Amino acid sequence: MKLLVRNLDRSTTEEELQKLFEEFGAVQYCTLIKDINSGASKGFGFVEMPKIGDAKAAIKHLNNKAVGSNKIRVKKAEDKTEDKAENKDE
Secondary structure, three states: OEEEEEOOOOOOOHHHHHHHHHOOOOOOEEEEEEOOOOOOEEEEEEEEOOOHHHHHHHHHHHOOOEEOOEEOEEEEOOOOOHHHHHHHOO
């Protein structure tokens, strides 16, 4: 299950984020979204966990958890598909 993690402290690293989620199970990948020009974190990222139960446990325990100076928000990431884009035009 792909998770969206928002409101991250800008100093949080991908390694820190991965360790945070690994407490609840295997992490397939973890990525922070960074500014193209500066390379600085934009304060959000994605974590992919192969087991749905692990991902749900991570959401339950990590949503609104204080990490660094911020309370992070964790939820299931919504897939952006062409179908959704086409439906918006109708």
